[in-house]
Amino acid sequence: MANEDVQKTLAELSRDLHESKARLEEAQRVASVGHWEWDLETDVVVWSDETYRIFGLSPRGRPMDLATVRSMVHPEDREPLYQGVDQDLVAGERPKAEFRIVRPSGEVRTVSSLTSERWNSSPGDAKRDASGRPYKLFGTIQDITERKRTEEALQEISRKLQESNARLEEAQRIANVGHYSWNLIENRVIWSDEVYRIYGLDPQQGPIDLAKVSEMIHPEDRELVFRAAEEALQSELPADIEHRLVRPDGEVRTIHSVGTVKRDTSGRPYEMFGTAQDITDRKRSEKALKQSQFYLSEGQRLAHMGSWAFNDSGHYWSDELYKIYGLDPQNGAPTIEQYLALIHPQDRASMAETIKRMQEEHCGFDQIERIVRPDGQLRYIRAVAVPVIEQGVFKGFIGTTMDVTEQELLMQELRREQAYLAEAQSLAHIGSWATNFYTKQMFHLSDETFRLHGFDPKDRIPLERFFDTIHPEDAATVTAAINQAMNSRTDFDIREYRVCHPDGTIRFVRAIGHHNRSGEMGYYVGITMDITERKKAEQEREKLRQLEADLAHINRVNTMGELAAALAHEIKQPIAAAVANAGACLGFLEGQRPDILEAREAASGTIGSARRAAEIIDHVRSLFKKSFPQREPVEVNELIREVALLLHNDIRRNSVAVHLELAENLPEVAGDRVQLEQVLMNLMLNAIEAMRDAGGDLTITSQQTDDGHLVISVSDTGFGVPANKIDQIFDTFFTTKPQGTGMGLAISRSIVESHGGRLWATSDSGRGATFRFTLPHEGLMGT
Amino acid sequence: MSTLSSPIVFIVDDDEDMRLSMQRVLKTVGLRAELFATPLDFLQRNIPDAPSCLVLDVRLPGMGGLEVQHKLIEAGINIPIIFITAHGDIPMTVKAMKSGAVEFLTKPFRHQELLDAIQQALQRDQLSRRHRNEIAELQERYKGLTARERKVMDLVVSGMQTKQIAAILGTSEITAAVHRGHVMHKMRAGSPAELGSMAERLKLSANR
Numbered sequence: 001m002a003n004e005d006v007q008k009t010l011a012e013l014s015r016d017l018h019e020s021k022a023r024l025e026e027a028q029r030v031a032s033v034g035h036w037e038w039d040l041e042t043d044v045v046v047w048s049d050e051t052y053r054i055f056g057l058s059p060r061g062r063p064m065d066l067a068t069v070r071s072m073v074h075p076e077d078r079e080p081l082y083q084g085v086d087q088d089l090v091a092g093e094r095p096k097a098e099f100r101i102v103r104p105s106g107e108v109r110t111v112s113s114l115t116s117e118r119w120n121s122s123p124g125d126a127k128r129d130a131s132g133r134p135y136k137l138f139g140t141i142q143d144i145t146e147r148k149r150t151e152e153a154l155q156e157i158s159r160k161l162q163e164s165n166a167r168l169e170e171a172q173r174i175a176n177v178g179h180y181s182w183n184l185i186e187n188r189v190i191w192s193d194e195v196y197r198i199y200g201l202d203p204q205q206g207p208i209d210l211a212k213v214s215e216m217i218h219p220e221d222r223e224l225v226f227r228a229a230e231e232a233l234q235s236e237l238p239a240d241i242e243h244r245l246v247r248p249d250g251e252v253r254t255i256h257s258v259g260t261v262k263r264d265t266s267g268r269p270y271e272m273f274g275t276a277q278d279i280t281d282r283k284r285s286e287k288a289l290k291q292s293q294f295y296l297s298e299g300q301r302l303a304h305m306g307s308w309a310f311n312d313s314g315h316y317w318s319d320e321l322y323k324i325y326g327l328d329p330q331n332g333a334p335t336i337e338q339y340l341a342l343i344h345p346q347d348r349a350s351m352a353e354t355i356k357r358m359q360e361e362h363c364g365f366d367q368i369e370r371i372v373r374p375d376g377q378l379r380y381i382r383a384v385a386v387p388v389i390e391q392g393v394f395k396g397f398i399g400t401t402m403d404v405t406e407q408e409l410l411m412q413e414l415r416r417e418q419a420y421l422a423e424a425q426s427l428a429h430i431g432s433w434a435t436n437f438y439t440k441q442m443f444h445l446s447d448e449t450f451r452l453h454g455f456d457p458k459d460r461i462p463l464e465r466f467f468d469t470i471h472p473e474d475a476a477t478v479t480a481a482i483n484q485a486m487n488s489r490t491d492f493d494i495r496e497y498r499v500c501h502p503d504g505t506i507r508f509v510r511a512i513g514h515h516n517r518s519g520e521m522g523y524y525v526g527i528t529m530d531i532t533e534r535k536k537a538e539q540e541r542e543k544l545r546q547l548e549a550d551l552a553h554i555n556r557v558n559t560m561g562e563l564a565a566a567l568a569h570e571i572k573q574p575i576a577a578a579v580a581n582a583g584a585c586l587g588f589l590e591g592q593r594p595d596i597l598e599a600r601e602a603a604s605g606t607i608g609s610a611r612r613a614a615e616i617i618d619h620v621r622s623l624f625k626k627s628f629p630q631r632e633p634v635e636v637n638e639l640i641r642e643v644a645l646l647l648h649n650d651i652r653r654n655s656v657a658v659h660l661e662l663a664e665n666l667p668e669v670a671g672d673r674v675q676l677e678q679v680l681m682n683l684m685l686n687a688i689e690a691m692r693d694a695g696g697d698l699t700i701t702s703q704q705t706d707d708g709h710l711v712i713s714v715s716d717t718g719f720g721v722p723a724n725k726i727d728q729i730f731d732t733f734f735t736t737k738p739q740g741t742g743m744g745l746a747i748s749r750s751i752v753e754s755h756g757g758r759l760w761a762t763s764d765s766g767r768g769a770t771f772r773f774t775l776p777h778e779g780l781m782g783t
Numbered sequence: 784m785s786t787l788s789s790p791i792v793f794i795v796d797d798d799e800d801m802r803l804s805m806q807r808v809l810k811t812v813g814l815r816a817e818l819f820a821t822p823l824d825f826l827q828r829n830i831p832d833a834p835s836c837l838v839l840d841v842r843l844p845g846m847g848g849l850e851v852q853h854k855l856i857e858a859g860i861n862i863p864i865i866f867i868t869a870h871g872d873i874p875m876t877v878k879a880m881k882s883g884a885v886e887f888l889t890k891p892f893r894h895q896e897l898l899d900a901i902q903q904a905l906q907r908d909q910l911s912r913r914h915r916n917e918i919a920e921l922q923e924r925y926k927g928l929t930a931r932e933r934k935v936m937d938l939v940v941s942g943m944q945t946k947q948i949a950a951i952l953g954t955s956e957i958t959a960a961v962h963r964g965h966v967m968h969k970m971r972a973g974s975p976a977e978l979g980s981m982a983e984r985l986k987l988s989a990n991r
Contacts, residue, residue, distance in 0.1 A: 569842075572869040573798045576890030580804035583894020587811025595811075602807045609800050 025049055032143040038066070039136050045069060054111060054143045056103025074100035074108060085115060098144070110148045115139035169193055176278035182210075182259075184233075185270050189213065198255065198278045200247030218244035218252060225257075232261050233269055242279070253280045304403035308333070311388070311396025324381060324403045326373030344370035344378065362387045362394050368404060380408035422447050429530035435463060437482055438522025452509060452530050454501025471498035471506065482513070486522050491515050496531065508535040542649060570616045578609035633668040634676060636710055636775070640700050643680040650688050655695035663703040666710060667777035671755045676775075679748045679759070683714040683771045686744065690718025690769065709757070710777055715770040721763040729761060748773075788833040790905045795819045795851070796840040796867070801890075805838060808894040814901065822851040830860060834912060836885070836904035838897075841868035841875065849875070852882050861911060863904035867892070921981055924970050932969070935962040939975055940982040 025048065028034055034051025038044075045066060049059035055072055073081055077099035088095035095115040100108050116138050169192060172178050178194030189210060193203035199216055201208075217225050221243035232239035239259040244252050259274030297319060300306055306321025317333040325342055327334065334342070336355060343351045347369040354365050364386040371379050385399035425431060431449025435442045440463045447457035453469045455461050470478050474497035485492035494511045501507065513526035585602035588595040644651070644658055651658055669676075687698050696717035703711055721729060730749045745759075752759040752773045763769035792814055796802050799820070806816040819825040822843055837855075841848040852864055863885045868875075876887045885907065886900035928936065931952075938948045949959035972978035 569869045572890050574800060576867075576869070576892070577798065577800035577804040579891035580801070580808050580894055580897070583897075584804060584807035584811050587808060587894060590811075598807065598810060602804075605800070605804055605807065609804065612800065 035140045037138050072101050109145045111141050112144045113141045179275045182272040216245050254283045306401045309398045342371050380405045431528045434525045436522045469499040474498050508532045574609040574612035578606045581605035631670045634671045634673050637662045656698050659699040661701040669775045669777050675751045679751050682744045682748045687716035690716045709774040711774050713772045717768040720769045790834040792816045794838045795825050822846045834905050834909045836863045838865045863907050865900045927969050932966050936966045940979050
C-alpha cells in the first residue's frame with residue numbers, strides 16, 4: 001500500500017512535474033525565454049525547447065555541445081561575449097550579455113542571456129561542488145530581437161521628433177515666429193527659443209514669469225494685451241493682436257500674437273497656447289509700400305502726370321490720368337474711339353494714325369497733342385507709350401501722360417518772345433551769345449550772331465571758326481582783350497574790329513562781354529553788334545569833315561590835280577593859238593610873194609595869244625594871293641595837334657605811330673592859320689605816305705631856337721629821299737608819287753617863305769626823312 | 784564833167800583866238816575857211832557841193848566834238864573831220880578815228896601839221912565826191928534803158944553770148960544783137976567787161 005501510495009504519489013508528483021515543466025515550457029515560449037544547463041564536468045549542454053527555437057533549431061533534435069553553441073554566436077560578438085562571461089565569472093558576478101546569433105537559416109537574432117553558477121551544497125542559483133567550485137552553469141536566454149527593433153524604432157521616432165522640433169524652432173526663428181504656452185493653473189509660462197529672441201533675451205536665461213512679460217510689453221499696449229487675453233479666456237475665440245514690446249536694449253518691435261485657450265473636459269481653461277511673430281520688418285515695409293504708393297499718386301497729382309497700362313488682362317488708368325482727361329474713374333478707362341473723341345479735331349487724325357501704328361508695329365511714341373475735355377477745356381498733353389516686351393514676347397504697352405498745358409503755353413510765349421528778340425536783333429544787327437572762352441563751350445548763339453559772322457544759323461559752327469573770321473590785323477588785339485578780361489575776371493568791350501565773311505565781305509563789329517563773377521572762369525554773356533553802317537556813317541561824316549577841311553585847305557591831291565588840269569587847258573588854248581599864228585606868220589613870209597600885211601597881222605595875233613596866256617597865269621596866281629593877307633596869332637602846338645587829329649584815320653590805316661614832342665610855352669606866331677595847317681598837313685601826309693606799306697613812327701617836334709625862331713620838324717621812318725633828289729623835291733611838278741601833282745612841297749615852301757620862314761629837308765636814304773620849317777614868332781614879325 | 788568849186792574848210796572852236804589863228808594858217812595856202820563858235824551854228828549850215836572838211840575841237844560848249852561827229856554820220860553827211868584837243872587821251876582818239884576821223888591833233892600843233900591834215904581830208908573828200916558823181920551818172924544812164932535792154936544787160940553781165948540771149952528772150956539772134964548794141968551805147972561801155980564793172984558799181988550803190 002505504501003508502495004502503492006508511493007507509486008501513486010510518485011505518479012502524481014511526476015504528473016505535477018510534467019505539468020509544471022510544460023507550464024514552464026509554455027511560459028518560456030510565450031516570453032521567448034529559453035534556459036540551458038552546462039555541466040562543467042561532463043561538458044554536456046542541455047537546452048530547453050525554447051532555447052532550441054531561439055537558435056532556429058528543432059527542440060531536442062540533437063544534443064548540444066559547446067562548439068556548436070560557439071559556432072552559432074555571431075562572429076563579431078563571439079570574442080566579446082566569452083571574454084565578458086569569463087571576466088564576470090572571475091569577478092564573481094553573474095554574467096549578463098546581449099549578443100547576436102545566427103540561425104542555420106542565416107537569420108540574425110539578438111538575444112539576451114543571464115548566466116548563473118550552480119553548487120551542489122546550496123539549492124541557490126549557482127551549482128558548486130563541495131570544493132566550492134561550480135560544477136554547473138545555468139542560464140537563460142531570451143530572444144530580444146523584436147524588443148530591440150521596437151527600441152530602435154522608438155529611438156528613431158524620438159530622434160525624428162527632436163529633429164522636427166529643431167526644424168520647427170529653426171523655421172520659427174527664420175519666420176520670427178515663436179510659440180509659448182501659459183499654464184493657467186500654475187500660472188507658468190514656457191517660451192520657445194524664438195520667443196526669447198523676439199524679446200531680445202537669451203534662450204538660456206531660464207523661465208520667464210508673467211510679471212516680466214508684462215514689464216516688457218510696450219506700456220501703451222499692455223492693457224490691450226491683457227484685455228485680449230481676458231477676452232479669449234471668456235470666449236471661444238482666439239486672442240489675435242498686434243502689440244509692441246520694448247527689448248532690454250530699448251529697441252521697440254511689433255509683435256503679432258495669436259493665442260488659443262485649451263480647456264479640460266469640464267470646459268475649464270487650463271492652458272493658453274499661442275504663437276508670437278515679430279512683424280516689425282513687415283510692418284515697416286508695408287508702411288514703406290504705402291508711403292511709396294502715396295508718393296506715386298501724389299507725384300502724379302503734382303506732376304499732372306497719369307500712367308496707364310494696356311495688356312491682355314485689360315486697360316488700366318491711374319486716377320490722375322482720369323483727372324487729366326476730365327473723366328470719371330467710375331466709368332472705367334475709355335475705349336480707343338472714346339479716347340480719340342477727346343483729342344482736338346486737328347490732332348485727331350494723327351493720333352489715330354499713331355495708335356494704329358502702335359498696335360500694328362508694337363512701337364512706342366512720344367508726342368504732344370491737344371485734347372478737349374468733356375467740359376470744353378483745351379489742354380496740351382504729352383503722351384508717351386512704351387511697348388512691354390518680356391523675353392522677346394510682346395506683352396502690351398505702358399505709358400505716361402502729362403498735362404503740359406502750362407509748359408506748352410509758356411513755350412509758345414517763349415517762342416514768340418524769341419521771335420521778337422530775333423527780329424529785334426536782326427533789325428538792330430545785334431547778336432547775343434553766351435560762351436565759355438576757356439573751355440570753348442557755346443551755350444547760346446542767336447541767329448543774328450551767326451549772320452554777323454557770315455554763317456548760316458542752321459549750321460553747327462565751333463567757337464574757333466568764329467574767331468577765324470576776325471580780320472588778321474585785328475585778331476591779335478581781340479584775342480588779347482578777351483584773354484586779359486578772362487584772366488582778370490572782368491568785362492570787356494572791344495569797340496571796333498573787323499570780321500571777314502566767307503563771301504569776302506568785311507564788316508565792322510563791336511563786342512561786349514559780361515563776366516559773371518560767381519560763374520566759372522571764361523564764362524561770358526554778351527553781344528556782338530554790327531557797326532559797319534554806323535562806321536560808314538562816321539566815315540562819311542569824317543569824309544565830309546575832311547572834305548570841308550580839304551576845301552578850306554585847297555585839297556591837296558584832287559583839287560590840285562584838277563586845278564592843274566584846268567590850268568593846263570586854259571593856258572594851252574592861247575599857246576596853241578600863238579603857235580598857229582606864228583606858223584601862219586611864217587607861212588605868209590615864205591614863198592615867192594610874201595604877204596607882209598598878213599604876216600604882220602599873224603605876228604600881232606601871236607603876241608595877243610601869248611599875252612592872254614600870261615594873263616591867265618596872273619589870274620591863277622591872284623587866286624592864290626587872295627587868301628594870303630590873313631594874319632592872326634597862331635599857337636603852333638595847338639595847330640600840330642589839330643592836324644594830327646585831322647589825320648588820325650590816315651595814321652591808323654597805315655599803322656603809323658605818332659609821337660608829339662612839343663616844347664611848352666612857345667610864343668605865338670602871326671600867320672595864316674589855314675595856310676600853316678596846310679603846310680603841316682602836306683608834310684605829315686608825305687611822311688605817312690612814305691611809310692604806307694611798312695608802318696613806322698611819325699615824330700613831330702616843336703621848339704624855339706636861340707635866335708627866337710620856332711622850328712617845327714616832321715620826321716618819318718619811311719623810304720627817305722635819295723641824296724641827289726633832295727634839292728629837287730621842292731621844285732614845282734617834281735613828284736615821286738604816282739598821283740602826286742608835284743605842287744605840295746612847292747606850295748608849302750612858298751607859304752612858309754611868305755611867313756618869313758624857311759622849309760628844308762634832310763634824309764638818309766632808306767632811313768626816313770625829316771622836314772623842318774622855321775617861323776618867326778609874333779615879336780619878330782615886324783623885323 | 785563835174786565842175787568842182789573851190790574847196791572850203793569849216794572850223795568849229797569856242798576859242799576865238801584859236802579860230803582866227805587857224806583861219807590865218809589856211810590863208811597862207813589860199814584855203815577858204817568858215818568859222819563857227821558852236822557846233823550848233825555849224826550843223827545849221829548847209830554843206831555846199833564843194834570839196835570840204837571839218838576842223839573840230841573836242842571840248843566844246845553844249846556838245847562835245849565826238850557827239851557832233853556822231854550826229855553828222857547819223858544825218859548821212861559825209862565830211863572828213865580833223866579833231867583838235869588841248870589834252871586828248873587814247874580811248875577818245877581811238878573812238879574818233881574808228882568813226883572815220885582823218886586826224887587827231889593835240890594843241891599846240893605846228894601849222895604844217897594842220898595843213899597836211901587838211902590837204903589829206905580834202906583829197907579824201909574830193910575822191911568820195913567823184914565816186915559819188917560817177918555812180919550818179921551811171922544811174923542816170925541806166926535809167927535810160929528800156930526794160931528789155933536792162934534784161935539784156937543782166938544777161939550780158941552774166942557772161943552770155945548773143946545766141947544764148949536770143950534763146951532766152953525767144954527772139955532772133957539779130958534782134959538780140961541790136962538790143963545788146965543799144966545797151967553798150969547807152970551805158971557808154973566799151974566792152975562787156977566794162978559793162979560788168981558798171982553793173983557791179985550800180986549794184987553796190989543800190990545796196991547802200
